[in-house]
Amino acid sequence: MSGPVLVTGAAGRIGTVLRGGLPERGWALRSLDVVPVPDVRPGEEQLVADAADLAAMTDAARGASAIVHLAGISGESTWPAIRDTNIESTYCALEAARLAGVPRVVLASSNHASGYTERPADGALLREADAPPRPDTYYGVSKVAMEALGSLYVDRYGLDVVCLRIGSAFAEPTTTRQLSTWLSPADTVSLVHAALSAPAPGFRVVWGVSDNTRRWWDLTAAQELGYESVDDAEVYAEALVEAHGEPDLADPVHRRVGGEYSTDEFDAENFSA
Ligand code: 15L
Numbered sequence: 001m002s003g004p005v006l007v008t009g010a011a012g013r014i015g016t017v018l019r020g021g022l023p024e025r026g027w028a029l030r031s032l033d034v035v036p037v038p039d040v041r042p043g044e045e046q047l048v049a050d051a052a053d054l055a056a057m058t059d060a061a062r063g064a065s066a067i068v069h070l071a072g073i074s075g076e077s078t079w080p081a082i083r084d085t086n087i088e089s090t091y092c093a094l095e096a097a098r099l100a101g102v103p104r105v106v107l108a109s110s111n112h113a114s115g116y117t118e119r120p121a122d123g124a125l126l127r128e129a130d131a132p133p134r135p136d137t138y139y140g141v142s143k144v145a146m147e148a149l150g151s152l153y154v155d156r157y158g159l160d161v162v163c164l165r166i167g168s169a170f171a172e173p174t175t176t177r178q179l180s181t182w183l184s185p186a187d188t189v190s191l192v193h194a195a196l197s198a199p200a201p202g203f204r205v206v207w208g209v210s211d212n213t214r215r216w217w218d219l220t221a222a223q224e225l226g227y228e229s230v231d232d233a234e235v236y237a238e239a240l241v242e243a244h245g246e247p248d249l250a251d252p253v254h255r256r257v258g259g260e261y262s263t264d265e266f267d268a269e270n271f272s273a
Helices: 013-021 054-061 079-100 138-157 185-197 220-225 233-244
Strands: 005-008 029-033 045-048 066-069 104-110 160-166 203-208
Touching: 005 013, 005 054, 013 029, 013 185, 029 054, 054 079, 066 079, 066 185, 079 104, 079 138, 104 138, 104 185, 138 160, 138 203, 160 185, 185 203, 185 220, 203 220
Parallel strands: 005 029, 005 066, 029 045, 066 104, 104 160, 160 203
Antiparallel strands: none
16 A cells, blocks of 8 residues: 555654554554654654644545544543543544545544443453443543544445454553453554455444453454454463452443443543643
8 A cells, every 4th residue: 555654643652653663564654643753763754743633634545545533632531621622533544534535544542432231141252243332431422433533434435444443452461451451562553454455344433452362342353453462461460459459340440342431430420721
């Protein structure tokens, strides 16, 4: 595929992981953020722009082969902040793709789009199809809007849009919930590579999680795209369980997709812009 991949939010946590790993998989990158990305690599293009600025995004998208849209607030915040940053930038990413003729967009959705969904009582793995929109926060609402906008741009304009419902994408798991929900850095690269490479995916929504022993989100749909996980959070289990105790699966933190975000204590009123 010709043309670089435009990565928005490239200076952020996941952007930094992708900037490290995607070039090795053969992807040329055009990295966009509101701040300059540090340590620009040979061959990497850099743009300083706001992903919620449609004109800037359309210029940035010209000649790109795909857009990986990561920009936005990465957790709960106030409604105006979530609306103006997350929802607006998702619209701009998709509309810029349409205007610039970029055929594929990979969207960083989140488990919090379906955060109130419960762990299946029969112990089965939870498929995306059984986890419809059920946001746990305004942040989760912005991810539902992201998936809805993606669906619209597939049906109306014929784009390919892959929504990654990312779990806990950190260097390593730091809570016992993350023994289930961790997405390792290597697996983050593998998942985005698969979303960029899968032939004609149309519209897809897939969990983004490593093949963790304690995982309860089904990986079949992601694997159908070509995702191959190489990591398992279980190597961190002994230390985390010793520090925090065995997870109580009746606790909402472990029983619901969104974990802490779905608890009564976790309320938007506690967040400032
Ligand atoms: C997310 O979507 C957030 O970006 C991240 O900060 C974590 O809260 C993560 O989900 C998670 O559920 O662990």
